[in-house]
Amino acid sequence: xxxxxxxxxxxxxxxxxxxxxxxxxxxxxxxxxxxxxxxxxxxxxxxxxxxxxxxxxxxxxxxxxxxxxxxxxxxxxxxxxxxxxxxxxxxxxxxxxxxxxxxxxxxxxxxxxxxxxxxxxxxxxxxxxxxxxxxxxxxxxxxxxxxxxxxxxxxxxxxxxxxxxxxxxxxxxxxxxxxxxxxxxxxxxxxxxxxxxxxxxxxxxxxxxxxxxxxxxxxxxxxxxxxxxxxxxxxxxxxxxxxxxxxxxxxxxxxxxxxxxxxxxxxxxxxxxxxxxxxxxxxxxxxxxxxxxxxxxxxxxxxxxxxxxxxxxxxxxxxxxxxxxxxxxxxxxxxxxxxxxxxxxxxxxxxxxxxxxxxxxxxxxxxxxxxxxxxxxxxxxxxxxxxxxxxxxxxxxxxxxxxxxxxxxxxxxxxxxxxxxxxxxxxxxxxxxxxxxxxxxxxxxxxxxxxxxxxxxxxxxxxxxxxxxxxxxxxxxxxxxxxxxxxxxxxxxxxxxxxxxxxxxxxxxxxxxxxxxxxxxxxxxxxxxxxxxxxxxxxxxxxxxxxxxxxxxxxxxxxxxxxxxxxxxxxxxxxxxxxxxxxxxxxxxxxxxxxxxxxxxxxxxxxxxxxxxxxxxxxxxxxxxxxxxxxxxxxxxxxxxxxxxxxxxxxxxxxxxxxxxxxxxxxxxxxxxxxxxxxxxxxxxx
Amino acid sequence: xxxxxxxxxxxxxxxxxxxxxxxxxxxxxxxxxxxxxxxxxxxxxxxxxxxxxxxxxxxxxxxxxxxxxxxxxxxxxxxxxxxxxxxxxxxxxxxxxxxxxxxxxxxxxxxxxxxxxxxxxxxxxxxxxxxxxxxxxxxxxxxxxxxxxxxxxxxxxxxxxxxxxxxxxxxxxxxxxxxxxxxxxxxxxxxxxxxx
Numbered sequence: 001x002x003x004x005x006x007x008x009x010x011x012x013x014x015x016x017x018x019x020x021x022x023x024x025x026x027x028x029x030x031x032x033x034x035x036x037x038x039x040x041x042x043x044x045x046x047x048x049x050x051x052x053x054x055x056x057x058x059x060x061x062x063x064x065x066x067x068x069x070x071x072x073x074x075x076x077x078x079x080x081x082x083x084x085x086x087x088x089x090x091x092x093x094x095x096x097x098x099x100x101x102x103x104x105x106x107x108x109x110x111x112x113x114x115x116x117x118x119x120x121x122x123x124x125x126x127x128x129x130x131x132x133x134x135x136x137x138x139x140x141x142x143x144x145x146x147x148x149x150x151x152x153x154x155x156x157x158x159x160x161x162x163x164x165x166x167x168x169x170x171x172x173x174x175x176x177x178x179x180x181x182x183x184x185x186x187x188x189x190x191x192x193x194x195x196x197x198x199x200x201x202x203x204x205x206x207x208x209x210x211x212x213x214x215x216x217x218x219x220x221x222x223x224x225x226x227x228x229x230x231x232x233x234x235x236x237x238x239x240x241x242x243x244x245x246x247x248x249x250x251x252x253x254x255x256x257x258x259x260x261x262x263x264x265x266x267x268x269x270x271x272x273x274x275x276x277x278x279x280x281x282x283x284x285x286x287x288x289x290x291x292x293x294x295x296x297x298x299x300x301x302x303x304x305x306x307x308x309x310x311x312x313x314x315x316x317x318x319x320x321x322x323x324x325x326x327x328x329x330x331x332x333x334x335x336x337x338x339x340x341x342x343x344x345x346x347x348x349x350x351x352x353x354x355x356x357x358x359x360x361x362x363x364x365x366x367x368x369x370x371x372x373x374x375x376x377x378x379x380x381x382x383x384x385x386x387x388x389x390x391x392x393x394x395x396x397x398x399x400x401x402x403x404x405x406x407x408x409x410x411x412x413x414x415x416x417x418x419x420x421x422x423x424x425x426x427x428x429x430x431x432x433x434x435x436x437x438x439x440x441x442x443x444x445x446x447x448x449x450x451x452x453x454x455x456x457x458x459x460x461x462x463x464x465x466x467x468x469x470x471x472x473x474x475x476x477x478x479x480x481x482x483x484x485x486x487x488x489x490x491x492x493x494x495x496x497x498x499x500x501x502x503x504x505x506x507x508x509x510x511x512x513x514x515x516x517x518x519x520x521x522x523x524x525x526x527x528x529x530x531x532x533x534x535x536x537x538x539x540x541x542x543x544x545x546x547x548x549x550x551x552x553x554x555x556x557x558x559x560x561x562x563x564x565x566x567x568x569x570x571x572x573x574x575x576x577x578x579x580x581x582x583x584x585x586x587x588x589x590x591x592x593x594x595x596x597x598x599x600x601x602x603x604x605x606x607x608x609x610x611x612x613x614x615x616x617x618x619x620x621x622x623x624x625x626x627x628x629x630x631x632x633x634x635x636x637x638x639x640x641x642x643x644x645x646x647x648x649x650x651x652x653x654x655x656x657x658x659x660x661x662x663x664x665x666x667x668x669x670x671x672x673x674x675x676x677x678x679x680x681x682x683x684x685x686x
Numbered sequence: 687x688x689x690x691x692x693x694x695x696x697x698x699x700x701x702x703x704x705x706x707x708x709x710x711x712x713x714x715x716x717x718x719x720x721x722x723x724x725x726x727x728x729x730x731x732x733x734x735x736x737x738x739x740x741x742x743x744x745x746x747x748x749x750x751x752x753x754x755x756x757x758x759x760x761x762x763x764x765x766x767x768x769x770x771x772x773x774x775x776x777x778x779x780x781x782x783x784x785x786x787x788x789x790x791x792x793x794x795x796x797x798x799x800x801x802x803x804x805x806x807x808x809x810x811x812x813x814x815x816x817x818x819x820x821x822x823x824x825x826x827x828x829x830x831x832x833x834x835x836x837x838x839x840x841x842x843x844x845x846x847x848x849x850x851x852x853x854x855x856x857x858x859x860x861x862x863x864x865x866x867x868x869x870x871x872x873x874x875x876x877x878x879x880x881x882x
Contacts, residue, residue, distance in 0.1 A: 025712070043731075047724035047728050048712070051719045051723075074727035074728075080723050131719060132836065133837075134840055134845060135842065169845070
C-alpha cells in the first residue's frame, strides 16, 4: 500500500519521487538536501518533472507544489505539471539480485558506526525510472532506521557517496521503521535481500511479531534467493556459506560460529526489554512498541509480513544466548565491526550495541581512553647540548688556564639547564657576569667594554641590555632602573657623591654591559668605605650638593687646564691594562665608583704616591676640602706632585688621548686640537 | 517556437565545457523534451550560480530563447558579461580504435536522422573524468537529436553524456574545434560527399 499523505519534508518528497525521475537526479537532489540546499533540489526536481510532463498522484503533486512554493522557485508546478492521477501500486519491478554482488560487498564494508541502528537491504530494479534512465538493472539500497535515531537524508547521502566512490552507483532509500512507505519502496522491500543489520538488540523485540509470518528471509523472493538466516556475511569471508544459505540450507551452529556477523544476539535482550507500555518516540524501543499510524498508510512492518527470518535459525541462537550469557559481560569481547576478519567462535553476536553501553565499552586506544603522554624529554638531552654550550665550544678550544677554567665552568651549564626548570637564560642571569667574564678578559687582555663584545653570552641569549631590567634589585617604583645605577645606600649625600664620582670617572660613557657588571660590586664594596666618613664630614652638602661641586671646579685654578677632566684617568686605565699589568683578580674598574679607582691607579708607572694621605697638604681650606671627593683629592694630589717634582706633565699626550677618546664628542677632528699632538714628538722619549 | 529552440540549442552548444556536465546534459534533455518552462526558470539561475559570463552574441541567444519563454528579466540582466568565450582547459584524444556498443547505437540513430553529415567521437581529458564526446555535423532539429543521443548514451552507462550536434557549415566554437581536431571519424554521409 502506498503512502497516501503528502510529503512533509524534502526527504519525504524525495522518497515519494523515487522511480519518477532518473536515479542520478534523485541522488543529486538528496545530496543537495543533505547539505541544506533544499531549494535547488526542489528546483531541479520540479524542472525535470515539468519538462517530462510527469503525471503524479495527488499527494505527491501537492507536496511538490508546496515545496516549490516554499523554496520560492520560478517554476510553478501547479500550473506546469499535468493534472494528478491516482495510482494503484507501483509500476516498477524488483528482484533480489545476486547475493554476492559488489553493492553488497561495499555495504558490508561500511563501518558499523555509520550504520548503527540500521537494517540494510538491497534490491534490483528492473524497470527504468525517469525520462533519461540509466542502465538496468539498477541497484536500490533500502535502509531502515529507527524513528528519530539519525538524520535520514544525511545517511542516504553518505551511503550513496560511499557507493559512488566504490564505482557502484546505487539509489539509497532511507526509510523510517514506523513510517508508511510509498508503493515504490513497498515493492522493493518485498523483493529486497537483507545485507546487514546493525540495529542491536532493540529490533529483536519487534521481530517476534512478524517473524512467524515470514516464509523466508528474503522478502518475498522465495527460497532460492533467501539467505539462510538474518546474519550478514562478512566481506572477507568466502561466499560459500551465504550461497548455502541462499539455497535454503538450514544453518547449523557451526555456521553461526564461523560467521562474524551472526544474528543480532539476544544477550542484550533481557536488559533492553522495555516496559509493558513502550513509547514510540523512544529510539531504544523496537518496531513492536511503535504504535501504528492509521492515517499515514501502511507501516513499514506491515509491508513485509512475509519477510521474516526462518524459524530454524533464531530459536537456536537467541534463547540460549539470552539465557546463558550475561548481557553485558561479554560485550568487550565483541569485535568492533564487520570489517574484522574473524569473529568469535561462540556464535554470539559480536556487533557493538547502540546506546551508551556500546560507547562506554569502547576499546582503549580511542582519544578518550588514550593514556597520558610521557613527560616531554628535555630538549638538551634529545638534541644534544644546549645552544649555550655550543657557544662556548670555540672558547673552550683555546689553550690556557683561563680557557680551561671557562670550559670547566660551562660544563656544568647543560646539566643545570636540564635539571633546572627555569630557562637557561635565567640561569645565566643568576650567575654574576663579572665572575663569568674574568677568565676570558684576562686571557684576551681586552678592555671591559670589549669584554662585553667577546662575551659568548653576548647576543640574543645574553641580551645585556635587558640585564638591568631583569635585575632583581630594581625597585618596583623605578621600573626603568634609573636609580638602579646608584648605590643602594639611601643617604642623599651618598647618592650625590656617586653621581659626581660617576661623572668624573667617565663610566657613564662606557658600555652598558660593563656598567652592569659593576653594579653588584657597587653595593657591596663602595658603600662601607665612602658613605660613613663623608656623611659625618659634610652634613651641609645635602641642600645643594651639585652646585657645590661646580663651585669646586671653578675655584680650582689648577684644574682649569684640562688636567682635571674627569674622564681622563678612567679612559686611560683600561688602555694601560694588559695581561702582565693585571695582577688584580677583579679587573673591573671602569664602571666601579671612584673609590675603587684608588687601588687601580696605584700601580701606574708614574709612580705617583698615594694622594689620599696627602690630602691634608693640598693647601685648601677645610670647607673646600670637605667638598672634594676622593677622586678630586687624588687628582689634585697627583697634579701637585707633578708640579713639585718639576717634571713636564703629560698633559699634551693625555689631552690628545682624551680628545681622541671623544668623551663628549665635542673635540672632533678638524678642531685643531688633533693637529698639535701629531706634530709633537712622542712623549715617551722625553 | 522553433526559432527559440534553435537559439537555445546554439546557446547550449556554446556553453559546452563551461557548465558542469551533469547540469549541461539535463538542460539539453529538457530542451529536447519540450521543457521550455523548465529552461527559462533554471538556465539564467544556473548561469548566475556558476558565474558563467556571456558574450553579446550569447546574450542575444539567451534573450531569444528563455527570454521568449518567460524568464525573469531581472535574472537575465544579472548574467555576467564576457568579452570572449572562455577557453576550456581540456584536451581531446581519439581514444581506442573500434566501436563499442554505445557508439554503434549512436551510429544507428545518426544514420537515420535527416541532415546528418558526419559522426565523430573523441575522449576529453583535463577536466573531471574522461568522458566521451560525440560530435555530429548536421542534422535537422538538432536539439531533438541531441536529447535522443544523450539518452542512448545514458542507457549504455554514460551518466553525463556529452553530445554536440553542430551545423554542417560555419566556424565552430573553440571547444568544438579542439574536439574535432582530436576526434576520430565514425561515419560520414556519402550523399554529403557527392554534394547531393
